[in-house]
Structures are given as C-alpha cells and as structure tokens.
Amino acid sequence: MSLFQRQASASVLYDTPGPRARARYRLFGALGAIGIAGLLWYVVSTLADNGQFDADLWDPFQYTFVQQMIVDGLLATLKAFGLAAAFSLTLGALLAAGQLSDHKPLRWTCTAIVQFFRAMPLLILIVALYYAFFAKDPMWALVLGLTLYNGAVQAEIIRSGVNAVPRGQGEAAYALGMRKTQVMSAILVPQAVRSMLPSMIGQLVVTLKDTSLGYIITYNELLFMGKKIASQPLNAAGFPYIPVVLVIAPIYILLCLLLTALARWIEARGRRGANRRTSAAA
Amino acid sequence: MGFLFEQDNFALFRDGFLQTIELSALSALLALLLGTLLAAFRVSPVPVLRAFGTTWVTLFRNTPLTLLFFAVTFGLPPLGVHFSHLVFAVLALGGYTASFVCEVIRSGINTVPLGQAEAARSLGMNFFQTLTLVVLPQATRTVLAPMSSVFIALPRNSAIAGAFSVGELYSAQQTFSERGYSIFSIFFWVACAYLLISATVASFFRFLESRLAVAR
DSSP: OOTTOOOTTOOSSOOOOOHHHHHHHHHHHHHHHHHHHHHHHHHHHHHHHTTTTOHHHHGGGGSHHHHHHHHHHHHHHHHHHHHHHHHHHHHHHHHHHHHTOSOHHHHHHHHHHHHHHHHSOHHHHHHHHHHHTOTTOHHHHHHHHHHHHHHHHHHHHHHHHHHHSOHHHHHHHHHTTOOHHHIIIIIIHHHHHHHHHHHHHHHHHHHHHHGGGGGTTTOOSHHHHHHHHHHSOSSTTOOOHHHHHHHHHHHHHHHHHHHHHHHHHHHHHHHSTTHHHHHHOO | OGGGGSTTHHHHHHHHHHHHHHHHHHHHHHHHHHHHHHHHHHHSSOHHHHHHHHHHHHHHHTSOHHHHHHHHHHHSGGGTOOOOHHHHHHHHHHHHHHHHHHHHHHHHHHHSOHHHHHHHHHTTOOHHHIIIIIIHHHHHHHHHHHHHHHHHHHHHHTHHHHTTTOOSHHHHHHHHHHTTOOHHHHHHHHHHHHHHHHHHHHHHHHHHHHHHOOOO
C-alpha cells in the first residue's frame, strides 16, 4: 500500500487504531456484547416468564382459518398499497406538472394543494374522508387519503428532481427549437426520474407502512386482522397479542425491505454504464 | 365553523391541543436522546455496537407506527408493565422517531470531509476536541434541514396515539363527530391546529438555521 493512500476503513472520527486502541475496542466490544446479550436475555425471559411462549397461546396459528385470515389481511394490505401507489404516482406527476407550469394561477393552486396535504396528519385526513364519504367502504377512504398525502409528497420529489437537472439541458433543448412540452417530456423528466427513483420508491415504502392506518377505520388489512385474531382467544391460554405482533411485524418489515432493496438495485443500475457520463455533465 | 365556541367544546379542543403538544414534546425529547445514542453506536469503531444500532434502525424504520402503538398498548400490559396511555404513546412514538433521528445524525457526520478531521488531528487535537470543535459544528449545519422534516413529521404522527386512548386532537375530532357536528367544520379546526404546530416547528428550525449559518 502506498504511503499516501487512505485506508478503506478511514473514518472522520477516528485515526487508524494502533495496538492499544485495538485492545480498547475489543474490551468495549466485549462489554457491549455482554450488555446486549443481557438485554436480549431479559426480554426473552420476561416473555417466557409471562407465558408468552406457551404452546397454547401460539395454537391459533395452526388453524387454517387463522392462516387464511392472515393471508386475506396481507392481500388487502397489498391491494390498498397497489391502488394508493398507482394513484399517488399519477397525482404526483399531475401536481408536479402544475407546479412547474408557466401559468401563475395553476402554479399557485397546485403549490397550495401540495403544501396543504403535506402538512396534514394522514390519519386526520383518512378519518375525515371515512366519516364524510366512505363510511360503508373504508378501503376507499384509506386509498384516497394515502393518494392525497403521498401524491403531494411525490409531487415535491418530482418537482425538485426536475429542478435539479442541470440548467444547460433545458436551455440547450429550447435553443434547438423544442417546445416546453417537448423539453419536459424528452429532456427533463427522463433525467429527473432517473435521479429521483430511489426517493420515489422510498416514499412508496412510507405508503406501504401507512396502509396500516386502515386498522383505525376498520379496513380488513393485516394489522386489523391481527387484532381480530388476538381479541378472540380460541382456548384458555388468553389473548395472543404478543404472538400476533411477533408474526405480523416481520411480514411488514420484510415487505418494506424488499421495496428498499428494489430502490437500491435501481440506484446501482442507474449508476452503471452510459449514465456515468451524463451525471458529470454541465 | 362556530360549533367550537358552543358548550364545552372549546375546553375539549384546547385539552386535546395541549395533549398533542405534550405528547410531541416528550416524544421529541426521547427521540433526540435515544437517536443520538444510536447514532453514536452506529459510528463507533466497535462492531458489536454498530450491529446493534443498525438492527434497531432497520427494525423500527420498517415497522408501521400503528403496529408499534398496537404492540406497546396491547403487548406490554400482559408482561406486567402498566403505565398511562400517554407514556405508552411516548415510548412508541419516541422509539420510532429515534431511528430516523439516528439516520439523520449519522449521515450528517458522514458528510463532514475526511480532510477536516485529519487536519484537526495533525494539529494535535485529541478525539474530544476533534469531535466538539471540528466535526460536530459542521455536521450540525447539514443536519438541520433533514432534522426539521423529522420533527415536523412527529406531531403529525402523534395523531395515531389518539386511536390508542390518548386524549389528544384526534380523539377530540372523534368526540366532536360523535356529537354530530359537521365533519367539515371539525376538520377545518383540527387542520388549523396541526398547521399551527408544524408552522411553529418549521420556523423554530429556520431560526436555528439562520443563527448557525456561516459564510463558507
């Protein structure tokens, strides 16, 4: 290794450790491991002492109808997520187009809509929609609420993406005689989408997590099904709230991690090959 | 719109508003403390602590907040943990937000150029001096903008606590709609209250940003 090369592990906070520092890190590592193991042991033993790992309490998950409920809940969650994702991306594109418009009234209206829905608590919005229009069909209250909120956020992401495309790109296109629509659709938006795709998918992860608000307006999504399973004990073991949480939380986490992995993959793919040249331009 | 000033409606609304602020402030405090601790774990040179921080952040960032409230409200009492609903809500909301705070702080520290710390060390500064005089002041400035969006989101997220028996603005909205007032006028007032809270938080962070701004 050359004398002037930085080590791969170089950190802004620490020098490369010498023998004494390494020994100290090992000591801290051992102490930390003991502390964390103690914490885990405490959690597991508390759960076990209170009978949360008793076979009777986990028994419900062996019934087919309970498994079917979980699958149904998962499908309902995915349905609401799919609809909300499609609608919010569409609404986001429309609002972003409005915000980037040359017509002042349209621009101001769209900006006001975006700012308002971004500042509103999603739950308040969904519940208001539920009581006002969709008392019979909570799914559409959930989907519409998610669409309005996430559409506003997606609009901001798209707008900032378009504004982040180097100025010369748009100017060059205008100089070639393209019209505004052409400049947008052929030059700015394709570049903006490429750079903004990770943030847009990140917002889709938020959308997926927020479908669990359907629980509050009694939409049959995963968490609501979990509550249903937990609140009707099938035997004398009691209410299986903790087992239900331990079953449902990993499902949500796995779904979110899958979406995040997709975002990472797209990001890595975008950095490869021909795109490397464009990122340095202008 | 005028229903707010009839009977005892205003008192209910005011109590909900104050409860929302109390819940948000306590959760923000917990999130800041826990988030800083987790960020320290995540940038530490000790692999075990780094792994712990990473696991915590991965778990809490990918769990829906509603599920966390559900787990805390229904999962802790069977274990013999009995707090008020407010404390449960603070635990869920604070633990959730802490993971976001941790990520913001960590990425802020990572944006400080390596040369800054190297220069500080070659001037003979020790770890503590490097951290407090060179790295943190620069990290603070880059952290403020993302931190403000985390703390603007916090009062909005606190609405979910209303569905888990905390008497804040959301539950005030529920009570009003049970009393039969028009949902639109209720929504108007609740929306105003939340807009007020987020505007206050946003202007606080803008004030901090202008105070800390330096010519670079």
